[in-house]
Amino acid sequence: MSAEAQILAVVGAYLALSLGVGWRAGKGTSASATGYVAGDRAMGALLMYFVTGATIFSAFAFLGAPGRAYSTGAGALYILAFGVLGLVPFYWVGPKAARLGRSRGYITQAELVAGELRFRPLAPVMAAVSLVAFVPYLALQMRGAGHVLEVLTAGKVSVELGAALVYGVVLLYVWRSGVMGVGWTNTLQGVFMMSLAWILGLYLPGVMHGGVGPMFQKLDPEFLTLPGRTPGGEPWTWAGFGSTVFVMSVGFSFWPHLFQKAFAAKSEAVLRRTVVLYPTFQLFLLPILLIGFAAVGMDPPPAEPDQVLPHLLLQLELPAAVVGLFCAGALAASMSSGDSILHSAASIAVRDGWIVGAGKPLDAGAERTAVRWMLIPVLVVSYVAATMFHKDLVGLLTYAYGPVGQLAPPVTAALFWARATGPGVLAGLVLGSAVTIGLPLWVPGLSVHPGLPGLGVNVAAIVAVSLVTRRRG
Amino acid sequence: MSAMTPRTILMAAYVAIAGLSLTGVIFRGAATAEGLTFGLPAGLAWVTGWSVATFVALWLYDATRPLEAGSGEGA
Numbered sequence: 001m002s003a004e005a006q007i008l009a010v011v012g013a014y015l016a017l018s019l020g021v022g023w024r025a026g027k028g029t030s031a032s033a034t035g036y037v038a039g040d041r042a043m044g045a046l047l048m049y050f051v052t053g054a055t056i057f058s059a060f061a062f063l064g065a066p067g068r069a070y071s072t073g074a075g076a077l078y079i080l081a082f083g084v085l086g087l088v089p090f091y092w093v094g095p096k097a098a099r100l101g102r103s104r105g106y107i108t109q110a111e112l113v114a115g116e117l118r119f120r121p122l123a124p125v126m127a128a129v130s131l132v133a134f135v136p137y138l139a140l141q142m143r144g145a146g147h148v149l150e151v152l153t154a155g156k157v158s159v160e161l162g163a164a165l166v167y168g169v170v171l172l173y174v175w176r177s178g179v180m181g182v183g184w185t186n187t188l189q190g191v192f193m194m195s196l197a198w199i200l201g202l203y204l205p206g207v208m209h210g211g212v213g214p215m216f217q218k219l220d221p222e223f224l225t226l227p228g229r230t231p232g233g234e235p236w237t238w239a240g241f242g243s244t245v246f247v248m249s250v251g252f253s254f255w256p257h258l259f260q261k262a263f264a265a266k267s268e269a270v271l272r273r274t275v276v277l278y279p280t281f282q283l284f285l286l287p288i289l290l291i292g293f294a295a296v297g298m299d300p301p302p303a304e305p306d307q308v309l310p311h312l313l314l315q316l317e318l319p320a321a322v323v324g325l326f327c328a329g330a331l332a333a334s335m336s337s338g339d340s341i342l343h344s345a346a347s348i349a350v351r352d353g354w355i356v357g358a359g360k361p362l363d364a365g366a367e368r369t370a371v372r373w374m375l376i377p378v379l380v381v382s383y384v385a386a387t388m389f390h391k392d393l394v395g396l397l398t399y400a401y402g403p404v405g406q407l408a409p410p411v412t413a414a415l416f417w418a419r420a421t422g423p424g425v426l427a428g429l430v431l432g433s434a435v436t437i438g439l440p441l442w443v444p445g446l447s448v449h450p451g452l453p454g455l456g457v458n459v460a461a462i463v464a465v466s467l468v469t470r471r472r473g
Numbered sequence: 474m475s476a477m478t479p480r481t482i483l484m485a486a487y488v489a490i491a492g493l494s495l496t497g498v499i500f501r502g503a504a505t506a507e508g509l510t511f512g513l514p515a516g517l518a519w520v521t522g523w524s525v526a527t528f529v530a531l532w533l534y535d536a537t538r539p540l541e542a543g544s545g546e547g548a
Contacts, residue, residue, distance in 0.1 A: 080520045081495045084527050088488060091531070213512035224514035225505050227497065242496035249492070272538075276531040282524040289517065 003320035007152050010324025011331065015169045018185050018335065022173025025184035029177075032364035036178035036371060037347045038107045038263040041098075047183040048274040051261055051340070052087065053281035054190035055182075056252075058337030061288055062193060062330045063144045067305030068231075069292025073219075075228025075236045076289055081245045083282050086252025089412075091275040093253060095268035096415050109259045109407070110352040113414040118472040119422020122410070122429075124357030127348045129407060129433055130256040131378075133400045134345045138382035139389055140400075141338035142167055144306070146386070148330045151310035152323065160387050166331055170339045171379055175372055179264055182339045189332035194284045196329035201287020204294040204312060215294055223296075231305075239447050244398065247451035251405030257344030259411070342382075346374035402451040406432040409458045413466070424466030432458025484534045491523055 001009075029035035043051070061079070068076035097112055106112040110126035142163035149162030157165075173181040202212070209215035216224065223229070227241035253259065265271045295301075295308045302311035309330060313323045350370045354360055362370060410429050413420035436454030440446055477485070493499045503519060510518035 074514065074516045077516050077520050080517075080524070084495055084520065084523045085488060085492055088527070088531070091535075211512075213509060216509055216512070216514055221507060221514075224516070226501075226516040228516075238497045238501070242498060245496045246492070249495075272535055276528070276535050279524045279528040279531070283521070286517070286521055 003323075004153050004156065006320035007324040007327060008157075010321055011149070011328050014328035014331065015166065018188065018332075019169050019173055021188050022181035022185040022339075023176050025173070025180040026177025029180050031368065033347075033351070033362075033367035033371065034105075034107060034364070036368045037343075037351070038101070038260070039179045039183065041102060041264060042266050043179075043183060043261070043264045043270070044266050045270050045273055047187060048261065048265055048270055049277055049281075050187040050190040051183050051264075052258060052274055052278060053284075054186040054193070054333075054336035055258055055261075055340040056083070056255075056337070057190075057193070057281065057284060058141055058144070058333055060140060060144070060337075061285060062197070062333035063147060063306050063309055064140075065285060065288045066292030066295070066308045069289045070295045070302075070308045071231055071233075071305040072229045072236070073223035073293075073296075074226045075230065075241070076292065077226060077228070078241055078245050078248070080282060080285050080289065082248035082252065083285070084249075084279060086249045087275050087278040088253075089408075090253040090259075090262075091272055093259075093411065093415060094262040094265070094271040094275065097259070097262040097411075098265055098268055098271055100415075101263040107260070107263050108348050108351045109254070109256045109411060110348065111356050113410055113425065114352075114356055114422070116414045117420065117422040117425060119426065120356060120359065122422055122426055123352040125426060125429060126256075126407065126410070127352035127357065129403050129429065130348050130352075131345060132433075132437075133255075133404045134257075134341050134378075135382050135385050136389065136400045138338055138341045138345070138378070139385035141334040141341070142383060142386035143389070145331055145334040145338075147304075147307060148310055148327050148334075151307050152314065152327050163383065163386055166335065167338065167379060167383070170335055170342060171375060174339050174343050175375060178368075178371075179261075179343060182343050183264075185339060186336045189336040193329045193332045193336070196326055197284050197287045200309075200326060201290040204291055204316075207316065208294050208298075212290060215290075219293065219296060237447055240449070243448035243452040247405045247449045247455065248398070248401045250408045250455065251401045251451065254407040254411055255404055256348060256407070257340045260344050260347070342375055342378055345378045347371045349374050349378065398449075402436040402449065402454060403433050405451040406436060406454055406458050409455065409462055413462050417466075419466055419471075420462060421466045421469040421471045423469045424462045424464075427465040428458040428460075428462035431461045480534060480537055484530065487530045491527060495520065495523060 029040050034040060065079050100106060104115060106115060110123045114120055114123040145166040146159030146163035149157040150159045205212045205215040227236040227238050230236045262271060292308055295312050302308050313326055355362055406429055410425040413425055432454040435457045436450045439450040504516050506515040
């Protein structure tokens with residue numbers, strides 16, 4: 001058996017295992033939309049921990065983070081920094097959303113905000129902002145999966161074919177089991193990739209440089225000093241570093257697919273415990289960054305920074321089965337986020353776009369069927385984006401955080417500010433998103449993350465318009 | 474609006490200091506010091522340290538949470 005065949009056999013076994021776990025996971029949940037989208041509000045602590053952790057740590061972490069460390073040095077530390085406080089708001093926001101979801105039947109973030117402010121037009125607008133952010137995020141996961149298979153098969157499996165194969169498996173188990181398929185596969189994938197990250201993060205510096213400390217001693221101290229470099233190789237500014245950490249921290253808890261898990265949790269105590277434990281998941285990123293630093297100066301260099309990990313594995317001439325295992329770990333990272341985004345995007349399109357936005361109610365069974373069918377167009381659009389975008393993985397995600405960060409003020413205002421009104425929140429969301437998306441086009445070479453001025457405009461608009469309008473009902 | 478309790482004030486202060494530090498507004502000297510700390514560059518050790526400290530701070534905050542009537546604890 002050739003090395004490539006062994007690698008593909010291990011990857012195939014991993015995909016079959018994921019499919020098996022995901023396929024069986026839906027047993028026991030009701031046939032309603034609440035069962036399919038929110039797991040009948042019965043997720044326990046173990047599932048919640050891995051769903052939140054593995055959902056966030058994705059191809060971005062497993063492939064993009066080593067690539068960033070390799071190409072930008074200390075600049076990559078923002079990836080670790082924003083997650084430290086990113087989930088902290090969820091300690092207060094999550095339980096309140098869960099309580100309202102339980103009493104009023106909400107299963108999406110936009111439905112919650114529109115319902116609490118009694119302003120239906122908000123739901124489709126929030127859904128649109130979510131989908132604008134989801135498409136590049138899902139495309140990123142697909143490209144990551146495709147990258148891995150392309151490099152490890154020396155181009156015999158293209159990025160496009162690899163992405164299609166992996167996401168065909170994802171489609172099958174999400175179609176069958178909904179959020180419980182996402183939850184149980186995330187648990188499997190989370191354990192798998194955390195183990196591999198630590199093994200690789202210690203093994204590669206050890207075998208290449210004699211250990212982590214000696215590796216850092218060999219590197220240029222300036223390369224290792226904050227705020228590091230940009231992907232283009234220029235020195236990064238503190239304004240750029242700090243604003244990126246800030247915007248990504250603010251947006252973190254409000255990713256709709258992550259937020260939606262508040263409606264799936266068994267209890268408020270489970271949600272709070274998940275937030276408390278969450279910073280420990282950051283320790284999984286530390287070895288991932290070490291992998292990227294280990295590759296600095298290697299000869300030959302990888303074709304692209306995002307290919308550092310598979311490139312290193314091939315250069316070290318490890319046994320093919322071991323390479324296959326690590327390859328499966330990278331696919332686990334991609335799939336654990338991709339499945340959650342796919343499932344969430346489809347449910348948001350149906351619930352917020354059709355049922356709440358257009359005011360077309362569906363019975364529970366019809367809604368579940370509609371969400372299932374919606375998986376396909378979401379996957380196709382993202383796949384097309386994945387084949388067209390050629391930006392680096394981390395760059396794609398950092399861009400996506402801009403629009404997502406704009407969801408934070410509306411949700412916070414709807415839950416915690418009694419004076420907030422629907423028109424106020426809508427104005428903030430629209431203006432903030434427009435500034436975030438438009439500013440890089442109007443002001444090329446902007447030194448701060450565009451989400452920062454977007455947030456300023458967003459909050460100002462919510463306050464100003466809410467003070468001159470009234471909440472309905 | 475009810476007054477903030479001391480534990481909430483302490484938590485808010487912790488989040489503010491950690492946030493300002495992680496965005497590079499304060500304590501830049503420690504985050505950019507020369508040499509290695511626990512075998513890691515200062516910036517990496519600094520950010521990792523904040524991860525561990527945040528877990529401890531949240532755990533303490535949660536552990537001292539007073540029982541609230543009708544807090545909506547689910548099944």
